[in-house]
Structures are given as structure tokens and as C-alpha cells.
Amino acid sequence: MNNIIRTEHAAKSYKSGEITTTALKDVSLEILQGSFTCIIGPSGHGKSTLMHLIGGLDRPTDGKVYIGDVEISRIPNSDLARLRGKRVGFVFQFFNLMQGLTAIENVEIAMMLAGVPDREQRVRAVKLLALVGLAEKAGAKPGQLSGGQQQRVAIARALANDPDILLMDEPTGNLDSVAEAEVLDLLQTLHRQGKTVVIVTHSDEVAKRAERIIRVKDGLVAH
Amino acid sequence: MNLSKLVYKNITRRRGRFLFTLLGITIGIASFVTFMALGGSLKDEIHRETAALGANLVVIPKGSCGYEQLSILTGDQMPTNISAAEIATIRAIKGLTVVPFLAQQTAINNKPVTVSGIEPEATLAFKRWQISQGAYFSNPDETGVVIGATAARQFDLKPGATVTVRGEKLPVLGILGETGGRDDATLFLSLPVAQRLFKSADKVSYAAIRVDDLARTEGYIEKIREATGLGVVSDKQMLKSVLGIVGTVNITLQMIAAVSVLAAAFGIINTMMAATYERKREIGILQALGARRRTIFLLFMLESGFYGIIGGVTGVITGLATAVIVTPYISQNAFTTFVKGSGSGDIIDIKMIAGSILFSTVVAIVAGIYPAWRAARLTPVEAISYE
Ligand SMILES: Nc1ncnc2c1ncn2[C@@H]1O[C@H](COP(=O)(O)OP(=O)(O)O)[C@@H](O)[C@H]1O
Numbered sequence: 126m127n128n129i130i131r132t133e134h135a136a137k138s139y140k141s142g143e144i145t146t147t148a149l150k151d152v153s154l155e156i157l158q159g160s161f162t163c164i165i166g167p168s169g170h171g172k173s174t175l176m177h178l179i180g181g182l183d184r185p186t187d188g189k190v191y192i193g194d195v196e197i198s199r200i201p202n203s204d205l206a207r208l209r210g211k212r213v214g215f216v217f218q219f220f221n222l223m224q225g226l227t228a229i230e231n232v233e234i235a236m237m238l239a240g241v242p243d244r245e246q247r248v249r250a251v252k253l254l255a256l257v258g259l260a261e262k263a264g265a266k267p268g269q270l271s272g273g274q275q276q277r278v279a280i281a282r283a284l285a286n287d288p289d290i291l292l293m294d295e296p297t298g299n300l301d302s303v304a305e306a307e308v309l310d311l312l313q314t315l316h317r318q319g320k321t322v323v324i325v326t327h328s329d330e331v332a333k334r335a336e337r338i339i340r341v342k343d344g345l346v347a348h
Numbered sequence: 349m350n351l352s353k354l355v356y357k358n359i360t361r362r363r364g365r366f367l368f369t370l371l372g373i374t375i376g377i378a379s380f381v382t383f384m385a386l387g388g389s390l391k392d393e394i395h396r397e398t399a400a401l402g403a404n405l406v407v408i409p410k411g412s413c414g415y416e417q418l419s420i421l422t423g424d425q426m427p428t429n430i431s432a433a434e435i436a437t438i439r440a441i442k443g444l445t446v447v448p449f450l451a452q453q454t455a456i457n458n459k460p461v462t463v464s465g466i467e468p469e470a471t472l473a474f475k476r477w478q479i480s481q482g483a484y485f486s487n488p489d490e491t492g493v494v495i496g497a498t499a500a501r502q503f504d505l506k507p508g509a510t511v512t513v514r515g516e517k518l519p520v521l522g523i524l525g526e527t528g529g530r531d532d533a534t535l536f537l538s539l540p541v542a543q544r545l546f547k548s549a550d551k552v553s554y555a556a557i558r559v560d561d562l563a564r565t566e567g568y569i570e571k572i573r574e575a576t577g578l579g580v581v582s583d584k585q586m587l588k589s590v591l592g593i594v595g596t597v598n599i600t601l602q603m604i605a606a607v608s609v610l611a612a613a614f615g616i617i618n619t620m621m622a623a624t625y626e627r628k629r630e631i632g633i634l635q636a637l638g639a640r641r642r643t644i645f646l647l648f649m650l651e652s653g654f655y656g657i658i659g660g661v662t663g664v665i666t667g668l669a670t671a672v673i674v675t676p677y678i679s680q681n682a683f684t685t686f687v688k689g690s691g692s693g694d695i696i697d698i699k700m701i702a703g704s705i706l707f708s709t710v711v712a713i714v715a716g717i718y719p720a721w722r723a724a725r726l727t728p729v730e731a732i733s734y735e
């Protein structure tokens with residue numbers, strides 16, 4: 126099996142004015158293609174920052190980040206954006222959806238950004254919503270959906286361009302246990318279909334399903 | 349989903365803000381269009397009136413400025429400071445055809461009308477008028493009025509009717525044929541009758557002159573000045589000074605229009621800034637989904653450009669409607685009589701319409717640059733971490 130994600134001494138610090146906050150100190154890790162990985166750790170210790178780095182949403186201040194063979198910490202912004210669109214699907218804790226758009230439009234938008242023609246967008250979006258069990262909610266606006274339904278729409282959208290990697294930052298953090306279980310079942314199905322799933326979580330329920338757990342503490346990975 | 353559909357959904361998400369911003373642009377472009385329409389027809393009208401006057405030279409009281417010259421073209425009331433003796437002196441110069449006018453105003457049904465005292469025979473020859481109904485003056489001091497075609501239509505006057513001027517009932521003698529100039533909206537009296545009614549015995553307001561030999565125009569100007577001490581201008585000079593006055597008015601109108609367009613532009617900036625702020629997180633989501641910075645920039649630029657196009661269309665419609673509806677109600681004065689005289693056919697001009705919509709779009713796009721740049725400059729993490 127190949128490593129699909131790899132970091133070498135990745136570090137990230139934020140400067141705001143005179144104050145520098147170091148979110149990640151020195152992280153070297155590898156994530157296998159097709160694996161189901163959980164990142165856990167106390168709040169404010171750098172989990173989200175790590176997820177942003179490995180998904181190409183942000184760049185490390187030091188060290189290297191690879192997706193496959195590509196050192197994404199060095200490629201230009203526009204290439205990085207394209208790579209996010211094609212190879213990575215993100216789901217965040219809340220407010221994932223564009224509030225003015227319907228569920229199906231939210232799914233379509235990811236394909237629009239990848240240059241998929243209008244009609245094909247619609248066909249695929251219908252299938253994806255069916256996959257997450259929300260076929261009948263295609264025309265609903267986010268405000269008309271429950272928290273769990275919104276997260277499933279976000280997952281459908283993350284899958285829109287058939288990425289290898291799904292990165293989720295506390296996707297069930299806002300959900301009750303029933304909704305959480307539904308989302309987890311969905312993720313497990315996707316994992317079985319070959320997706321690499323990385324979830325940042327506080328939830329033991331989520332961690333139980335993981336093949337591997339990475340603990341982040343104080344900006345470092347505890348081995 | 350495509351970019352323009354997304355832009356449309358975004359822009360109409362906040363109905364109230366959308367409508368008020370649109371109203372701002374509509375008002376800005378409407379005032380621009382109204383003033384352009386009025387200002388444009390003003391200039392055309394001056395050219396037309398100068399041609400209709402048919403004079404090479406105009407004699408006016410000494411020390412007159414452009415405003416008096418403008419009054420000649422608009423049919424405004426003028427001082428009567430030129431004496432019969434001075435007219436006679438000018439007539440003594442060979443090679444000139446001289447026609448004096450007494451320029452006054454009266455009211456019919458409370459609407460102001462230009463009254464012109466003329467020497468019937470001389471003026472008829474000079475202006476080459478046609479008589480469409482009734483008869484012309486049959487002697488030099490006949491009591492009665494001859495009416496321009498537009499005025500006759502406007503007040504529904506026919507030969508045999510009477511018109512009251514300065515408290516005296518005068519019979520309508522005849523109606524002139526269409527001339528295309530100010531004369532169409534004028535009441536003509538014989539000079540002696542006009543002088544009696546307006547209490548200016550032996551005086552006139554100005555004289556129009558045609559010269560036999562155009563090459564000697566400059567010489568004639570000198571001769572008349574020396575002989576009478578009156579002011580003399582050529583038609584070209586008159587055109588220039590009158591256009592100068594109108595130009596000043598136009599600039600003032602254009603500045604008002606510019607200020608309202610500027611206010612509208614700030615309205616767009618304001619709205620777009622609010623939109624970038626509100627949608628900060630959505631910008632981050634879009635970036636996570638693979639949107640490049642230029643896509644974010646384009647998204648916001650299209651949104652402000654959309655305001656420009658829609659606002660341009662509504663602004664042009666409102667502006668033209670205002671120009672057409674308001675024009676007849678503008679009170680009579682030297683500048684606005686021109687506007688009143690011009691038909692609405694002149695106001696609606698395809699080039700002006702297209703130009704105004706383009707202008708509106710360009711203004712909106714320029715106004716959108718800064719907010720769009722701010723939106724595109726956000727890094728994904730900045731945008732996502734925002735709650
Ligand atoms: N954009 C930012 N600017 C400044 N500090 C930040 C920023 N993002 C995160 N941090 C800081 O970095 C540290 C790690 O944050 P984060 O990765 O969000 O932690 P976690 O996801 O584990 O709760 C925290 O101390 C946080 O305050």
C-alpha cells in the first residue's frame with residue numbers, strides 16, 4: 126500500500142501583530158491510501174491546522190507536505206486550488222453549505238468549479254444525494270434540513286469530483302448520536318469503496334471505527 | 349449550476365439591499381440620462397433657431413451680453429432700447445436688408461407666449477413665411493395678430509377668433525405655415541400696435557440684418573457701430589456666445605449627474621463590501637471546493653457588473669421617461685424654452701441609450717474592484733475560521 130499523504134517536519138505558526146502562535150511544532154506522518162484514520166486530541170492543540178495542511182488549504186511555515194508524489198507545500202496557489210477541487214473532499218463542523226442554495230445546487234457547485242458541464246452536474250448530484258439518502262431533499266435549502274442532513278449533503282458535495290481523500294473536521298461534532306451513527310455508516314461505506322478517510326474528532330464513537338488513531342498534543346504527534 | 353446562476357442567486361438573496369442598491373444606480377443613471385437628453389436637445393435647438401432667424405447680423409443695444417443674444421433665439425422678453433432713428437440710420441447704409449423686432453411676452457390661458465412686433469412687409473420678405481390659414485397683415489399698422497402654427501394649435505386659435513394682449517382684444521388675422529423654429533410658437537403684431545400696447549413708442553428690441561455681400565460682413569459691422577453706437581454681432585458670433593452660455597449650464601447639469609452617479613457607485617461599493625463580509629465563510633468553502641482566487645474575484649465582479657447592467661437599463665428608462673414627462677412642465681425661461689421646443693423624438697437616441705448602459709456597467713465594475721479584490725485576497729483558512 127502507498128502513502129497518499131505524507132508530512133516531513135511540518136510546522137505552522139500564525140503571526141498576528143507581535144504575537145506568534147505556534148499551532149504545529151514538528152509533525153512527520155504518513156497516511157496510507159484507503160485507510161480510515163482519526164485525529165484526536167485536546168482542543169486548541171493543532172488538529173484543524175494539521176488537517177488544513179494535509180488538504181492543501183494552508184501552507185506550512187516549515188517542512189514539507191505531500192499528496193501522492195506532489196509536494197503541495199510548494200506548488201502555486203491556483204494549482205493548489207485545482208488539487209483541492211479534484212483530489213480532496215472537505216467537510217467542516219458547521220456552516221458547510223451555501224445558505225442561499227438548495228441541497229442539489231450545493232452539490233453541483235463543487236462540479237461547476239471543476240468545469241463539469243451543467244447537465245452532467247445535475248445527473249451526478251442526483252446520484253450523490255441518493256447515495257447519502259437525501260434524494261427527496263434535493264430542493265431543500267440548508268435551513269430546511271436537520272444538522273445531520275446538512276452534514277450528509279456536505280459529504281455528497283465532498284464526493285462530487287470523486288476525490289481520493291475525504292478530510293473531515295469534527296463532522297459529527299454538532300450531531301446527536303442517531304445522526305452521528307448515520308453519518309459514520311456512510312463514511313464506512315465510502316471507506317470500503319476505497320476512499321482515504323481522515324477525521325478530526327472528539328467523539329469516542331467515531332474513534333472506535335477508525336483503523337488508526339493519531340494523537341495530537343501541543344502541536345506534536347504523540348506516538 | 350453555473351457562475352451566472354450563482355451570481356444571480358447571490359445578488360437576490362437579500363432582496364431589500366438588492367432593491368435599494370439598484371434604486372441608487374437607477375437614480376444616478378436616470379439623472380445622467382435626463383441631463384444628457386435635455387442638454388443635447390438644447391444645443392440642437394440653438395443651431396436650429398439660429399438658422400431659422402435667417403440673419404447674417406444682429407443689432408442689439410450697446411453693452412448687451414450673451415444672455416440678450418440667447419433671448420433673441422428663445423423669444424424671451426427683451427428691453428426696447430433701439431430707436432426708430434437708429435434703425436433708419438442703419439437702413440441708410442447700402443447693401444443691407446434690415447428688419448426690426450420688438451420682443452415681448454404675454455399670456456394666453458395663463459401660459460406664457462412670445463409676442464413679436466414686426467414690420468409686416470419687410471418681415472414677410474425676410475422670413476419667407478407661408479400663410480396657411482386666413483390672411484396676413486394688409487397694412488403696416490393693422491390691429492390684429494398673425495399666429496405661428498404651433499401656438500395656433502396649442503391654444504386652438506383660428507382666423508376670426510380673438511386674443512387678449514395687454515387687456516386689448518385683438519382679432520386673429522391668419523395662421524403661418526410651419527417654420528420649424530421659434531416663430532411657430534409666436535404671436536405677431538404689427539410694430540405700431542405692439543409699441544402702443546407695450547408702451548414703447550418708436551423703440552424696438554433688436555434688428556436682424558441680411559447683407560448682400562457676405563465677404564464684406566466685417567466692414568458692415570464696423571459701419572453700423574460707427575453710425576449708431578449700437579452693438580452688432582454676426583450670426584457666427586451669436587452662435588458661439590449662446591453655445592457658451594448653454595455649455596456652462598450643461599456643465600452644471602453634468603456635475604449634478606456626476607455626483608449622483610458617484611453616490612450610486614459608493615452604494616455599490618457599500619453593498620459589495622457587506623456581501624464580502626457576510627459571505628466570508630462561504631468564500632472559504634468555495635476555496636476548499638477548489639475555487640481559485642480569480643474565480644472568487646470574478647464572482648464578485650460579475651455581481652457588481654450585474655448591478656450596473658440592470659441599473660443602467662432601469663436608469664435609462666426612468667431618465668427618458670423623466671425627460672419626456674417633465675419637459676413640458678419646465679417653467680418658461682431662456683434655457684428651458686429650447687427644451688420645450690424640441691420634440692421627444694430627439695431625446696430618444698439609441699447611441700445615448702447604449703452608451704448610458706455601458707457607462708453604468710463600467711461604473712459598477714470599477715466600484716466592484718475593491719470589494720472583489722478584498723474577497724479574493726482572503727486565504728482559505730482565514731475565510732473558513734471565520735464564524
Ligand atoms: N488563523 C489563526 N490565527 C492565529 N492563531 C490560530 C489560527 N488558527 C489557529 N490558531 C491557533 O493555533 C492553535 C491550534 O489551533 P487548531 O488547529 O484550530 O486547534 P484544534 O483544531 O486542535 O482545536 C490554537 O492555539 C489556535 O488558537
Ligand SMILES: [Mg+2]
Nearest residue numbers: 172173174294
Ligand atoms: Mg479544530
